[in-house]
Amino acid sequence: MKRRFSDNSGSALVEVALAAPIFLLMVTGAFELGRVAHFAIEVQNAARAGASFGSEPGNATSTGITQAAANDAPDLGSLTVTPGTACICETLTTGNTPTYSPSSGTIACTDPTIVACTGSSSTVTNRVVSYVTVSTQATINPVFTVKALPGSYTLHGYSEMRVLPN
Numbered sequence: 001m002k003r004r005f006s007d008n009s010g011s012a013l014v015e016v017a018l019a020a021p022i023f024l025l026m027v028t029g030a031f032e033l034g035r036v037a038h039f040a041i042e043v044q045n046a047a048r049a050g051a052s053f054g055s056e057p058g059n060a061t062s063t064g065i066t067q068a069a070a071n072d073a074p075d076l077g078s079l080t081v082t083p084g085t086a087c088i089c090e091t092l093t094t095g096n097t098p099t100y101s102p103s104s105g106t107i108a109c110t111d112p113t114i115v116a117c118t119g120s121s122s123t124v125t126n127r128v129v130s131y132v133t134v135s136t137q138a139t140i141n142p143v144f145t146v147k148a149l150p151g152s153y154t155l156h157g158y159s160e161m162r163v164l165p166n
Helices: 011-054 062-072
Strands: 080-093 099-101 124-140 153-162
Touching: 011 062, 011 080, 011 124, 011 153, 062 080, 062 124
Parallel strands: none
Antiparallel strands: 080 099, 080 124, 124 153
């Protein structure tokens, strides 16, 4: 009587033992990536909330903007908020569309272009348009550290909104 060596009991256990570490590494990586993505969205939304608060007339105070941004990101203890202002010179001519100086975006409100933006005539009106800017930053540490990856991640957010006229 010949005995066959085709017994398969235990082979599934060996397969699970080989595949489990790879599966756990993938699950851990997905968890950490999702966590970093969540905090990145929270940092950006905090900047947007601060700018939204500061764009309302009378709310453009540094303390109020910082508090609004911090209230929007309660999970981030390391959130730093940097509010600021920016301006642009808007020129309105009768019958035409408005033009802006500088045309590339906002600049500091103390810039000579903005300081010189005054006056109006029967066909042209110049006015300064103010913007509130909010930069946010937070540093998060990963739950699982891997030597090949950084020990912390610095996330940045930025938002700029036009201050509504009174």
